[in-house]
Amino acid sequence: MPNGRGGYQREERPTVIDEVASRLSSLPNMNSLTADILVEDAEKIGDCLANQIRLKTSQIRKFLDAVNRIRAESEGREGYDYRTEVVLLKPKIAYAAGRHNEVKYLMTVLEPCMSKVTNSSDFQQYSRLVEAIVAYHRYHGGRD
Numbered sequence: 001m002p003n004g005r006g007g008y009q010r011e012e013r014p015t016v017i018d019e020v021a022s023r024l025s026s027l028p029n030m031n032s033l034t035a036d037i038l039v040e041d042a043e044k045i046g047d048c049l050a051n052q053i054r055l056k057t058s059q060i061r062k063f064l065d066a067v068n069r070i071r072a073e074s075e076g077r078e079g080y081d082y083r084t085e086v087v088l089l090k091p092k093i094a095y096a097a098g099r100h101n102e103v104k105y106l107m108t109v110l111e112p113c114m115s116k117v118t119n120s121s122d123f124q125q126y127s128r129l130v131e132a133i134v135a136y137h138r139y140h141g142g143r144d
Helices: 015-025 035-053 059-072 081-087 089-099 103-114 119-138
Strands: none
Touching: 015 081, 015 089, 015 103, 035 103, 059 081, 059 089, 059 103, 059 119, 081 089, 081 119, 089 103, 103 119
C-alpha cells in the first residue's frame, strides 16, 4: 500500500523485489549470472526503485561509488581479497537502509549477491549488476 510520499510502507514489498532476490540467491556464484538475466533483472529492479519505491538517485549512487572504489583499488593487483571488500559493503548498505527506508529494497536484492563474490569474475558481474540497476533506475525516471 502506498504511503503518503508516493512510496511503499515498510512492511510491503513489491513482488518483483522478492522474485529477483530469490533468483539471485539461488545462483552458485555471481559469475553464473548471464548477461541477459542480469539486464532483465536490473531493468525490473531499476523501474521498481524509481517508480514504486521512489528511491533517490543520490542514495543509489553512493553504493555504486563504493563498488567503483573496490574496482579501482583492485585493478592490476593479483590476490586481491574481493570477498572481504564486498562483505564490508554490507554495513554500508545497512547504514543507508537505516537512514532511508527506501534503500532496504535495494539491500534485499544486493545483499544475497555479496556472499557469492569470491574472485575477480564474480566481482565484475556483481559490479555490472549494480551499474545496470543504477542505469535503469535513472532511465525509468529515478529522481535526485
